Amino acid sequence: MMTIESPDTPSARSGAYPPARTRRISGRKAWPAAVAAAFVAAQLVLVRPGIGLGWDETVYVSQVSGHAPAAYFSAPRARGVSLLVAPIASWSSSTPLLRVYLSLLSGLALYLALRSWRGLLPTRVVALGGALFASLWVTLFYGPEAMPNYWVATGGLAAVGCFLRAQADRTPRGPVWGLAASAALMAWMRPTDAVWVTLPLMAALVVVRRWRHKWLLIALVAGLVAGAAEWVIEAYVSYGGLGSRLSDASRIQGELRWNNAIDDQLRSLSGRTLCRPCTGGMPHPVVFAWWFAVPVLALAGLPAAVRARRASLTVLPLACAATAAVPYLLFIGYAAPRFLLPAYALLAIPVADTLVLLVTRARGVWRPLTVTVVVVGLAAHLAVQGAVLWRLVDRTTASRQGWARTADALHRHGVRPPCVLTGNNGEAPHIPIAFYAGCASAQTGGADTNTTASALARAARRTPVAVLTTHGSRPPAYARTWRLVHLDGQVYAYLSPVARDAEAAAPGAGRQSPTTLPQGARTGVR
Structure with missing residues (x-):
C-alpha cells in the first residue's frame, strides 16, 4: 500500500520542504479558492463577456438554442458542451450572460480540481500550480468559451489528484467518487481525450501491485463508460456504428x-x-x-x-x-x-x-538570487501571455462582429428565419453566420455534408436561401440565376427568389438604398 504523508506533518517537512517558522495552515487552505476567484475575474476583464460566439461554439450552442436551428454535428464532437450551456442557451440568446455563466463554472471547476490535491502537497504548491495554469492565455481565452478542452483539462487534473489521494488512504469514499466524476466529465466532453488522459491511471491500477485497488478501477471504468455512453449510443443511431464514427472522426481530422x-x-x-x-x-x-x-x-x-x-x-x-x-x-x-x-x-x-x-x-547568497530569477521569470511569462491574449481578443472580437454585420445584412435582404445558408466555408464561414442570422446551415460537400444540391434547390422554392461566397467566385449550378448582393467586407451572397420577394415585401424596403457592388461582381451570374 502506498502512503503519502501530509505535507504539513513533521515527517513530510523533513523530506523535500524545510520547516516554516510560522505556518498559517487555515489561511493557506483558502489559496486555491483565491486562485479560482482571480481566474474568474481575469476572464471577465480580459476576455470581454460581449465577445461573440466562435465557429465551433455556434455548433455546440445551436444544439440546445432556441435562437437558430441545430447545425450539423460531425462525428468527432460530443454533446457535453451543449448540455453544459443548456441552462442558459435554451432560453436566452445573450452571449454576455453565457460568458459570465461559463466563467463562473470554469472557476468552480478549477477550484475543485485543485482541492482534489489537498493533503498531497503543500497548499502553496497546489495554489501556484493552479495560478500557472490559469494564467496561460489559452486557459483564459477558453475558460469562458463553449468548448470542451478546458473541461477535459480540469477533469484530468482532478482525476489524478483523486487517484493519488485514494491510494494514500484507502478508507475515504470521497476520492473514489471524485475519480469517477472526473472521468465522466472528461468522457462527457471528449471521449477519446478521456481515454488518452487516463491511460497511465489504468496502467498503474493493473500493472503496479501496490496500487491495485478494486474500487478505484471500478470507479475509473464506470466514470468513462457513463460519460461516453451517449456518444457511443449516438454512434449506432446516427453514424453507422462505433467503428464508423471513429473512422469518420479520423477522416474529418485529416x-x-x-x-x-x-x-x-x-x-x-x-x-x-x-x-x-x-x-x-x-x-x-x-x-x-x-x-x-x-x-x-x-x-x-x-x-x-x-x-x-x-x-x-x-x-x-x-x-x-x-x-x-x-x-x-x-x-x-x-x-x-x-x-x-x-x-x-x-x-x-x-x-x-x-x-x-x-x-x-536555496541558502545564503543564492536565496535572493534564486527568488529574483523566479520572480522575474514569472513576471516575463505573465507579460507574454497577456500580450498574446490582448491581441487575440481584439482580432477575434473584430472577426465575430463581422459575422454579426453579415447576418444583419442578410436580414435586410430578406433572408430571415426560417432560412437556409450554404456555401464554401473556405471562402465565407456560413455555419457561424447562419447561427448569427437564425438560419439553418447546409453543406453539400466536405466534412460537414448534411444535404444535397438538389435538396437545396427544392428548399429555395419555398424558403429564403443564400449562398455565401466571395467576389468573383462562381455560384453552384442551382444558384446561377439568383441575384448577387454584397453583404460585408469580402462576403457576398446569391439570394434565392423567395429572399428577393421577402426583401421587397419588408416594411420600408422601398426606402432602402440599392446595394453597391464592385465592378465585375456579377461575372459569375448566368
Missing part, C-alpha cells in the same frame, strides 16, 4: 496517422486559435519559450520527489500529461493551442513543485 505537429503547435502559440493549414513563419522565441521551459521544470523536480519518497506525485501527472499530448503532437496534421490544455493543467503541479523547491531550499 486522417489520424503518424505526423509530427510540434512545429504547428509552436506556430499556433502566437494566438492562432486554429492552425489548419499551419503555414507561415515561427513566432518570436519569446512567445513560445515557456512551452519548452514547462516540461524541463516539471522533470527537474523529480529527483527531489524521489528522495522525499513522493515520486508518484510527479511521475503520474507527468505520464498523464504525456499521453494527453501524444495524439495532438504526433498523430494529427494541424494544431490548435486548446488541444494541449489537459497536458498544461497536469504539468502545472510538478512545475509549481519545482519552483517552490528552488526558492525554499
Whole structure:
C-alpha cells in the first residue's frame, strides 16, 4: 500500500520542504479558492463577456438554442458542451450572460480540481500550480468559451489528484467518487481525450501491485463508460456504428496517422486559435519559450520527489500529461493551442513543485538570487501571455462582429428565419453566420455534408436561401440565376427568389438604398 504523508506533518517537512517558522495552515487552505476567484475575474476583464460566439461554439450552442436551428454535428464532437450551456442557451440568446455563466463554472471547476490535491502537497504548491495554469492565455481565452478542452483539462487534473489521494488512504469514499466524476466529465466532453488522459491511471491500477485497488478501477471504468455512453449510443443511431464514427472522426481530422505537429503547435502559440493549414513563419522565441521551459521544470523536480519518497506525485501527472499530448503532437496534421490544455493543467503541479523547491531550499547568497530569477521569470511569462491574449481578443472580437454585420445584412435582404445558408466555408464561414442570422446551415460537400444540391434547390422554392461566397467566385449550378448582393467586407451572397420577394415585401424596403457592388461582381451570374 502506498502512503503519502501530509505535507504539513513533521515527517513530510523533513523530506523535500524545510520547516516554516510560522505556518498559517487555515489561511493557506483558502489559496486555491483565491486562485479560482482571480481566474474568474481575469476572464471577465480580459476576455470581454460581449465577445461573440466562435465557429465551433455556434455548433455546440445551436444544439440546445432556441435562437437558430441545430447545425450539423460531425462525428468527432460530443454533446457535453451543449448540455453544459443548456441552462442558459435554451432560453436566452445573450452571449454576455453565457460568458459570465461559463466563467463562473470554469472557476468552480478549477477550484475543485485543485482541492482534489489537498493533503498531497503543500497548499502553496497546489495554489501556484493552479495560478500557472490559469494564467496561460489559452486557459483564459477558453475558460469562458463553449468548448470542451478546458473541461477535459480540469477533469484530468482532478482525476489524478483523486487517484493519488485514494491510494494514500484507502478508507475515504470521497476520492473514489471524485475519480469517477472526473472521468465522466472528461468522457462527457471528449471521449477519446478521456481515454488518452487516463491511460497511465489504468496502467498503474493493473500493472503496479501496490496500487491495485478494486474500487478505484471500478470507479475509473464506470466514470468513462457513463460519460461516453451517449456518444457511443449516438454512434449506432446516427453514424453507422462505433467503428464508423471513429473512422469518420479520423477522416474529418485529416486522417489520424503518424505526423509530427510540434512545429504547428509552436506556430499556433502566437494566438492562432486554429492552425489548419499551419503555414507561415515561427513566432518570436519569446512567445513560445515557456512551452519548452514547462516540461524541463516539471522533470527537474523529480529527483527531489524521489528522495522525499513522493515520486508518484510527479511521475503520474507527468505520464498523464504525456499521453494527453501524444495524439495532438504526433498523430494529427494541424494544431490548435486548446488541444494541449489537459497536458498544461497536469504539468502545472510538478512545475509549481519545482519552483517552490528552488526558492525554499536555496541558502545564503543564492536565496535572493534564486527568488529574483523566479520572480522575474514569472513576471516575463505573465507579460507574454497577456500580450498574446490582448491581441487575440481584439482580432477575434473584430472577426465575430463581422459575422454579426453579415447576418444583419442578410436580414435586410430578406433572408430571415426560417432560412437556409450554404456555401464554401473556405471562402465565407456560413455555419457561424447562419447561427448569427437564425438560419439553418447546409453543406453539400466536405466534412460537414448534411444535404444535397438538389435538396437545396427544392428548399429555395419555398424558403429564403443564400449562398455565401466571395467576389468573383462562381455560384453552384442551382444558384446561377439568383441575384448577387454584397453583404460585408469580402462576403457576398446569391439570394434565392423567395429572399428577393421577402426583401421587397419588408416594411420600408422601398426606402432602402440599392446595394453597391464592385465592378465585375456579377461575372459569375448566368
